[in-house]
Amino acid sequence: MRTERNRTERWTLRLGGVSYEIQVAYKQMRSIRLRVLPGGELRLSAPIGIEPERLRDFIEQRAGWIAANTERMKAQRLEPQGRPAPLTEKERRDALRCLMPLVEKWYPAVEPYGVVMPHVTVRAMTTRYGTCSVGRARITLNAMLVQAPAECAEYVVLHELTHFLYPNHGRQFYAFIESHMPDWRERERRLRAGERRAQAGQQT
Ligand SMILES: [Zn+2]
Numbered sequence: 001m002r003t004e005r006n007r008t009e010r011w012t013l014r015l016g017g018v019s020y021e022i023q024v025a026y027k028q029m030r031s032i033r034l035r036v037l038p039g040g041e042l043r044l045s046a047p048i049g050i051e052p053e054r055l056r057d058f059i060e061q062r063a064g065w066i067a068a069n070t071e072r073m074k075a076q077r078l079e080p081q082g083r084p085a086p087l088t089e090k091e092r093r094d095a096l097r098c099l100m101p102l103v104e105k106w107y108p109a110v111e112p113y114g115v116v117m118p119h120v121t122v123r124a125m126t127t128r129y130g131t132c133s134v135g136r137a138r139i140t141l142n143a144m145l146v147q148a149p150a151e152c153a154e155y156v157v158l159h160e161l162t163h164f165l166y167p168n169h170g171r172q173f174y175a176f177i178e179s180h181m182p183d184w185r186e187r188e189r190r191l192r193a194g195e196r197r198a199q200a201g202q203q204t
Pocket of ligand 1: 159163169
Protein backbone atom coordinates (compact mmCIF):
# COMPACT_ATOMS: atom_id res chain seq x y z
CA MET A 1 0.00 0.00 0.00
CA ARG A 2 1.41 3.36 -0.90
CA THR A 3 1.95 5.94 1.78
CA GLU A 4 -0.69 8.65 1.83
CA ARG A 5 -0.51 11.88 3.68
CA ASN A 6 -3.09 12.98 6.17
CA ARG A 7 -6.02 14.67 4.46
CA THR A 8 -9.50 15.88 5.30
CA GLU A 9 -12.85 15.78 3.51
CA ARG A 10 -16.20 17.36 4.16
CA TRP A 11 -19.22 15.12 4.07
CA THR A 12 -22.87 15.99 4.26
CA LEU A 13 -24.97 13.11 5.54
CA ARG A 14 -28.66 12.83 6.29
CA LEU A 15 -29.44 10.99 9.51
CA GLY A 16 -33.00 10.67 10.77
CA GLY A 17 -34.19 13.44 8.46
CA VAL A 18 -31.51 15.88 9.63
CA SER A 19 -28.58 16.97 7.51
CA TYR A 20 -25.15 16.92 9.19
CA GLU A 21 -21.83 18.33 8.02
CA ILE A 22 -18.99 16.09 9.05
CA GLN A 23 -15.31 16.82 8.74
CA VAL A 24 -13.51 13.57 8.00
CA ALA A 25 -9.78 13.48 8.73
CA TYR A 26 -7.64 10.55 7.59
CA LYS A 27 -4.70 9.99 9.90
CA GLN A 28 -2.12 7.46 10.96
CA MET A 29 -4.39 5.73 13.45
CA ARG A 30 -5.98 2.34 13.98
CA SER A 31 -9.50 3.13 15.11
CA ILE A 32 -12.29 5.47 14.09
CA ARG A 33 -13.05 8.38 16.39
CA LEU A 34 -16.09 10.65 16.28
CA ARG A 35 -16.30 13.88 18.23
CA VAL A 36 -18.75 16.75 18.55
CA LEU A 37 -17.15 20.15 18.99
CA PRO A 38 -18.70 23.08 20.88
CA GLY A 39 -21.15 24.61 18.43
CA GLY A 40 -22.24 21.16 17.22
CA GLU A 41 -19.65 20.52 14.50
CA LEU A 42 -18.86 16.86 13.88
CA ARG A 43 -15.30 15.61 13.44
CA LEU A 44 -14.47 12.10 12.43
CA SER A 45 -10.91 10.78 12.48
CA ALA A 46 -10.20 7.55 10.66
CA PRO A 47 -7.28 5.44 9.51
CA ILE A 48 -5.82 6.33 6.12
CA GLY A 49 -7.12 3.98 3.41
CA ILE A 50 -10.35 2.93 5.16
CA GLU A 51 -13.35 2.33 2.87
CA PRO A 52 -15.93 5.16 2.90
CA GLU A 53 -18.71 2.59 3.36
CA ARG A 54 -17.23 1.53 6.69
CA LEU A 55 -17.17 5.12 7.85
CA ARG A 56 -20.72 5.65 6.70
CA ASP A 57 -21.86 2.57 8.64
CA PHE A 58 -19.95 3.77 11.69
CA ILE A 59 -21.71 7.14 11.54
CA GLU A 60 -25.17 5.72 10.83
CA GLN A 61 -24.94 3.35 13.79
CA ARG A 62 -24.39 6.37 15.98
CA ALA A 63 -27.23 8.52 14.63
CA GLY A 64 -28.93 8.72 18.03
CA TRP A 65 -25.74 9.70 19.81
CA ILE A 66 -25.01 12.30 17.12
CA ALA A 67 -28.47 13.86 17.36
CA ALA A 68 -28.31 14.14 21.15
CA ASN A 69 -24.76 15.44 21.34
CA THR A 70 -24.89 17.98 18.53
CA GLU A 71 -27.92 19.52 20.25
CA ARG A 72 -26.10 19.59 23.56
CA MET A 73 -22.96 21.14 22.09
CA LYS A 74 -24.91 23.68 20.05
CA ALA A 75 -26.54 24.78 23.28
CA GLN A 76 -23.11 25.23 24.86
CA ARG A 77 -21.99 27.68 22.23
CA LEU A 78 -25.21 29.61 22.60
CA GLU A 79 -24.58 30.31 26.24
CA PRO A 80 -24.41 34.04 26.64
CA GLN A 81 -21.50 35.29 28.68
CA GLY A 82 -21.73 36.90 32.06
CA ARG A 83 -24.13 36.51 34.89
CA PRO A 84 -27.56 38.10 34.53
CA ALA A 85 -28.98 40.27 37.26
CA PRO A 86 -31.36 38.36 39.50
CA LEU A 87 -35.03 39.01 38.90
CA THR A 88 -36.96 41.41 41.05
CA GLU A 89 -39.92 39.94 42.86
CA LYS A 90 -42.28 41.60 40.37
CA GLU A 91 -40.36 40.31 37.33
CA ARG A 92 -40.39 36.82 38.79
CA ARG A 93 -44.13 36.96 39.43
CA ASP A 94 -44.87 38.36 35.97
CA ALA A 95 -42.72 35.74 34.29
CA LEU A 96 -44.37 32.97 36.24
CA ARG A 97 -47.82 34.28 35.31
CA CYS A 98 -46.77 34.17 31.65
CA LEU A 99 -45.10 30.74 31.71
CA MET A 100 -47.26 28.81 34.15
CA PRO A 101 -50.15 28.39 31.68
CA LEU A 102 -47.69 26.70 29.30
CA VAL A 103 -46.72 24.22 32.01
CA GLU A 104 -50.40 23.57 32.72
CA LYS A 105 -51.03 23.09 29.01
CA TRP A 106 -48.26 20.48 28.60
CA TYR A 107 -48.35 18.70 31.94
CA PRO A 108 -51.14 16.36 30.71
CA ALA A 109 -48.59 14.86 28.28
CA VAL A 110 -46.62 13.34 31.16
CA GLU A 111 -49.36 13.02 33.80
CA PRO A 112 -50.54 9.60 32.54
CA TYR A 113 -47.08 8.22 33.39
CA GLY A 114 -47.42 9.09 37.06
CA VAL A 115 -45.48 12.36 36.98
CA VAL A 116 -46.66 14.72 39.72
CA MET A 117 -47.30 18.34 38.80
CA PRO A 118 -43.86 19.90 39.27
CA HIS A 119 -43.08 22.99 41.25
CA VAL A 120 -42.19 25.71 38.75
CA THR A 121 -39.65 28.44 39.38
CA VAL A 122 -38.39 31.20 37.09
CA ARG A 123 -34.86 32.53 37.20
CA ALA A 124 -32.55 34.66 35.10
CA MET A 125 -30.16 32.09 33.71
CA THR A 126 -27.27 32.37 31.28
CA THR A 127 -26.61 28.83 30.20
CA ARG A 128 -29.93 27.09 29.91
CA TYR A 129 -33.47 27.67 28.77
CA GLY A 130 -34.67 25.44 31.53
CA THR A 131 -33.62 22.80 34.01
CA CYS A 132 -35.34 19.89 35.61
CA SER A 133 -34.75 18.40 39.03
CA VAL A 134 -36.46 15.03 38.91
CA GLY A 135 -35.87 14.25 42.60
CA ARG A 136 -37.36 17.52 43.78
CA ALA A 137 -40.20 17.47 41.22
CA ARG A 138 -39.17 20.93 40.12
CA ILE A 139 -38.58 22.66 36.81
CA THR A 140 -36.82 25.97 36.52
CA LEU A 141 -37.46 28.13 33.46
CA ASN A 142 -35.31 30.90 32.14
CA ALA A 143 -37.02 34.28 32.50
CA MET A 144 -35.98 35.16 28.92
CA LEU A 145 -38.62 32.70 27.68
CA VAL A 146 -41.16 35.41 28.39
CA GLN A 147 -39.77 37.28 25.39
CA ALA A 148 -39.58 34.23 23.14
CA PRO A 149 -42.51 33.20 20.95
CA ALA A 150 -44.93 31.13 23.02
CA GLU A 151 -44.47 28.10 20.73
CA CYS A 152 -40.75 28.16 21.51
CA ALA A 153 -41.27 28.51 25.26
CA GLU A 154 -43.70 25.58 25.01
CA TYR A 155 -40.96 23.45 23.53
CA VAL A 156 -38.74 24.18 26.54
CA VAL A 157 -41.60 23.35 28.90
CA LEU A 158 -42.29 20.03 27.18
CA HIS A 159 -38.54 19.31 27.08
CA GLU A 160 -38.21 19.78 30.83
CA LEU A 161 -41.39 17.82 31.59
CA THR A 162 -40.10 14.95 29.43
CA HIS A 163 -37.04 14.73 31.67
CA PHE A 164 -39.31 13.32 34.39
CA LEU A 165 -39.68 10.31 32.09
CA TYR A 166 -36.22 10.22 30.51
CA PRO A 167 -33.36 11.91 32.37
CA ASN A 168 -31.03 11.90 29.34
CA HIS A 169 -31.39 13.16 25.79
CA GLY A 170 -31.59 9.69 24.30
CA ARG A 171 -33.59 8.42 21.39
CA GLN A 172 -36.67 7.73 23.55
CA PHE A 173 -36.53 11.23 24.98
CA TYR A 174 -36.80 12.85 21.56
CA ALA A 175 -39.29 10.25 20.31
CA PHE A 176 -41.58 11.22 23.19
CA ILE A 177 -41.28 14.93 22.41
CA GLU A 178 -41.83 14.28 18.73
CA SER A 179 -45.01 12.30 19.41
CA HIS A 180 -46.52 15.31 21.22
CA MET A 181 -44.88 18.13 19.28
CA PRO A 182 -43.87 17.01 15.78
CA ASP A 183 -42.47 20.43 14.91
CA TRP A 184 -40.21 20.73 17.97
CA ARG A 185 -37.05 21.08 15.87
CA GLU A 186 -38.43 24.17 14.17
CA ARG A 187 -39.48 25.64 17.51
CA GLU A 188 -36.04 24.99 18.95
CA ARG A 189 -34.37 26.51 15.90
CA ARG A 190 -36.44 29.67 16.26
CA LEU A 191 -35.60 29.85 19.95
CA ARG A 192 -31.87 29.50 19.33
CA ALA A 193 -32.07 32.03 16.53
CA GLY A 194 -33.26 34.49 19.17
CA GLU A 195 -36.68 35.06 17.70
CA ARG A 196 -38.78 37.40 19.81
CA ARG A 197 -42.43 37.47 20.60
CA ALA A 198 -44.32 39.56 18.03
CA GLN A 199 -45.45 42.17 20.55
CA ALA A 200 -43.81 42.70 23.89
CA GLY A 201 -46.14 41.67 26.66
CA GLN A 202 -48.46 39.81 24.33
CA GLN A 203 -50.63 37.33 26.20
CA THR A 204 -50.26 33.69 25.36
ZN1 LIG B 1 -32.71 18.52 28.48
